[in-house]
Every structure is written in structure tokens, then in C-alpha cells.
Amino acid sequence: MGRKPCCDKVGLKRGPWTIEEDHKLMNFIFNNGIPCWRHVPKLAGLLRCGKSCRLRWINYLRPDLKRGCFTESEEDEIIRLHSQLGNRWSKIASHFPGRTDNEIKNHWNTRIRKKLKLLGFDPVTHKPVENGEKNKQEETKSEDVRKDDEIQTTLDGTETDDLLNNYEILCGSLDSSFSKEESNNPSMATQEEDCLKQWVDCVDSFFSWDNFIHLEEQIPFPWL
DNA sequence: AACCACAACAACCGCGTCCGG
DNA sequence: GCCGGACGCGGTTGTTGTGGT
Numbered sequence: 467m468g469r470k471p472c473c474d475k476v477g478l479k480r481g482p483w484t485i486e487e488d489h490k491l492m493n494f495i496f497n498n499g500i501p502c503w504r505h506v507p508k509l510a511g512l513l514r515c516g517k518s519c520r521l522r523w524i525n526y527l528r529p530d531l532k533r534g535c536f537t538e539s540e541e542d543e544i545i546r547l548h549s550q551l552g553n554r555w556s557k558i559a560s561h562f563p564g565r566t567d568n569e570i571k572n573h574w575n576t577r578i579r580k581k582l583k584l585l586g587f588d589p590v591t592h593k594p595v596e597n598g599e600k601n602k603q604e605e606t607k608s609e610d611v612r613k614d615d616e617i618q619t620t621l622d623g624t625e626t627d628d629l630l631n632n633y634e635i636l637c638g639s640l641d642s643s644f645s646k647e648e649s650n651n652p653s654m655a656t657q658e659e660d661c662l663k664q665w666v667d668c669v670d671s672f673f674s675w676d677n678f679i680h681l682e683e684q685i686p687f688p689w690l
Numbered sequence: 691a692a693c694c695a696c697a698a699c700a701a702c703c704g705c706g707t708c709c710g711g
Numbered sequence: 712g713c714c715g716g717a718c719g720c721g722g723t724t725g726t727t728g729t730g731g732t
Binding site: 481482502503504516520553554555556567568571575 | 717718721
């Protein structure tokens with residue numbers, strides 16, 4: 467029963483990636499593309515499994531990643547998409563160029579879910595929590611959590627009722643098509659440009675580019 | 691200054707799906 | 712159509728950072 471592990475784990479490194487490992491992986495992918503993740507670690511000289519390399523590349527090293535906090539409008543769209551798609555993070559992420567499913571999932575679990583709960587909505591169904599159920603939940607809350615909730619009931623001075631209204635308006639427009647919005651979005655090109663700039667700034671400060679040999683000649687970047 | 695609790699994020703794990711043989 | 716390998720996804724865990732006591 468069960469699947470074979472994706473790789474022989476003996477002797478493989480785990481945990482946080484070092485700069486040197488990132489460097490090796492990036493250098494390899496820039497020079498060779500991604501032939502087969504299973505072979506990448508060996509060819510790149512890394513003691514990692516292919517899955518780990520893939521994850522690192524997708525979630526952290528990819529040039530088109532947009533790092534930084536989620537904007538309010540991004541959060542709103544995440545909520546809206548989640549109400550439509552559920553926990554299909556990759557599908558949700560596909561609507562946010564430069565954002566990864568992991569990033570969105572983490573943001574949902576750490577912030578948005580709490581926000582919805584505080585507003586009295588079930589983050590799974592996106593429906594208002596029943597009063598009885600809510601009361602039951604309230605009873606089981608610790609004193610500390612309740613205090614926390616009291617503070618949070620007004621966010622930035624906005625009354626909870628207003629927030630509820632906003633949320634309902636948000637969810638009320640579920641029919642609008644995303645692809646249509648995207649295609650009509652004039653800021654999309656500048657967003658991509660910003661992503662690239664951000665990434666270059668980020669990598670610049672992170673690595674010594676002297677270590678890359680004639681990078682511009684070797685990287686098959688589509689924009690070069 | 692030291693400790694603790696919590697939040698945020700990175701990374702791992704296991705399963706489902708896809709695809710080529 | 713079946714099988715097995717590889718990839719992708721979503722849930723979960725681990726690690727690090729930060730604020731409070």
C-alpha cells in the first residue's frame with residue numbers, strides 16, 4: 467500500500483534553503499530550464515529532493531513573483547474567489563499574477579479566515595454563522611480571545627455593520643467574470659513590469675551577481 | 691534581559707491526477 | 712484499458728520573528 471516516496475530521502479537535506487542552494491538552483495534553471503524535477507537536484511548539485519526544488523522555485527525563486535503584502539483589493543478578490551472555488555488555491559492563485567498558491571493559502575489561514583470569523587461569517591461556507599452556533603462559540607472562547615474580538619469589532623474605526631454590508635456587496639457580485647476583468651485591466655502590463663523590477667531589486671540585494679557568468683547571454687528570459 | 695505566546699511564513703508530506711509506454 | 716512514474720495540489724507541520732510580560 468501507499469506510494470513510493472518521490473525520492474530516496476537518505477542523505478538529503480531538509481529545512482530552510484541556504485543562499486548557496488538558491489544560487490545553485492537558479493543558476494541551473496536559468497541555464498537549462500526545467501527538464502524534469504526529479505533530475506534537477508542531481509544535475510544542479512543539490513542534496514534536495516525534486517519536490518523540494520520545485521516548491522522552492524515556484525514559491526520563492528521564480529522571477530515573476532510579486533513579493534510583499536496583499537492589498538485590500540487583493541484580499542477582497544481572494545474572499546470572492548474562495549466563495550466560488552473553495553480551497554482550490556492554485557485556481558485562486560491563477561487570478562493573481564505573481565502570487566503563489568502557497569502564499570494565498572497562508573494569507574487565508576492566518577488573516578482572512580480570522581477576519582471573516584470576526585465579521586460573523588463562516589470562512590468555509592461564507593454564510594453568516596447562526597446565532598445559536600455563534601453563542602455557543604462565544605461561550606467556549608477564552609477571556610483573552612473575547613477581549614481580542616472586542617478590540618477587533620471595529621477595524622480602522624469602521625463599524626461592524628458597515629463591514630458586513632461591504633462583505634455582502636462583495637459576495638453579491640459573484641457572477642462577474644474574472645477573465646473579462648483581467649482582459650480589461652489596463653494595469654496588468656505595468657503590474658508585470660513592477661513584478662520584474664521588484665524581483666531584480668530583491669535578487670540584487672540578495673546575491674552577488676558577479677558569481678553569475680555572463681548571465682544575460684545565458685538566461686532564456688522571454689523579455690531579453 | 692529572559693521568557694513566553696502568538697502570528698506569519700516557509701517547507702514538507704501524502705494523495706490525486708495526468709500522461710506516456 | 713492498465714500500469715507506473717512524475718507532477719501538482721491542499722493540508723499540515725516546522726521555523727522564525729515580534730510583541731507582551
